[in-house]
Amino acid sequence: MTSRVIWLAIGFVLGAAAAWLVGGRFDPAPRDADESNRTLARRDARIADLEAALARDRSRHPPAAHSPMAGTTGEPSDTRTTAIDGSSHATEGAARASSSTTPRLIATGPHDSLLDEVDWHALAIHARAIPPLAARVASEVILNGTPSLDVQELISRHNVPLLRIMAPLGNRLPGTGLNGSVTHPAFQANAIVATLAAAGRPLGEAQLASLSRLTTDFSIRDIRRQDQYSDGEFELHTIAAEAALRRAFFDRAFELLDTEQIDVLRPEAVRGRVGLDFFSTGLFWSRLAMPMRHTTDDGFIAAVTGELTRALGLVGESRGLVDEIVTAWATDLSETRFAEADPLDRLGFVRTAAVERAVEDTVRLFELLVHDAALSEATLSRLRSIRAVYVPVRYAL
16 A cells, blocks of 8 residues: 555656556557558558658768767767756757757657647656656665655656646557557657756757667667567567567667756666666556566466456456466576665666566466466457556565
């Protein structure tokens, strides 16, 4: 109960606060052959547009000999884009934006018109405030077991406006739910630009050029990712592929930043934590990771079986067989999956690395159920549509 209260009170960006604001269901499979052909034609056209944009960008900004993709820290301050508060002179790129207080945006081809609707100035003000407050949450949880009401109130003041700004992107920018949309490379690249400008650590021209190329590349990859799925797959398979691409983008993007810029976006205390680390897959997983809190092996088995029973609507003999399969599955899991949780884990701020391992484990469990549980077609359909990742969270009484 305490964890639920904390999640709703903190409502970090689009994590648990999005309980009332969930994006639409991701449907990787077209309904028929004609629709499939139309979908592929549209995506081919989008890829062609993006590749043409990338070629034009590379011709205008050829990579330097030192390769800015390996970690450029930026140009001298007089070549940087304007800070979001308008405290420095705008460059030509910034002047092309809607006003002197709007940071230069990263071009993303087919997503440009959608991203032009975002109030980047307002987003940057609130996104800049969130990371240090999230770090304060982490510190207070470690020390006291719970964040103070004061920091919860401060976060809510920024979280609610962020939700309003981001909500229109749901179902319009590709991704699993709203969190998938706002972790899309096209959105995150621009959020990084805007937030760093608001913090007085704007990207240099070389960094902007490199980030632009990276964003276009990963936007193309994301379109192609959506073409790789087939009927009958577990949704968690498609979600895991989406998350892997998001993580790869974040890893490459942060190689372009200097230490101070990284600290602005991802304070050490929140890095790799679901629900606290906005500029990472910590945001992506915050609506999908389901902590399975337990103190014993039997407690973990009971937690997973109970969740599956609820999700699948199992009764009688089917429930008993599922319990047997879950028991065998849990017994085979590595002991490394059951390291003792720290206070952040216990409140649901689990590690993204733990979620990534748990995705593989959860899919394996689902495969066992398909082969061994003799489930009806309707129940199998519900199983394939489950998006929850069962993350072990073990703690001592």
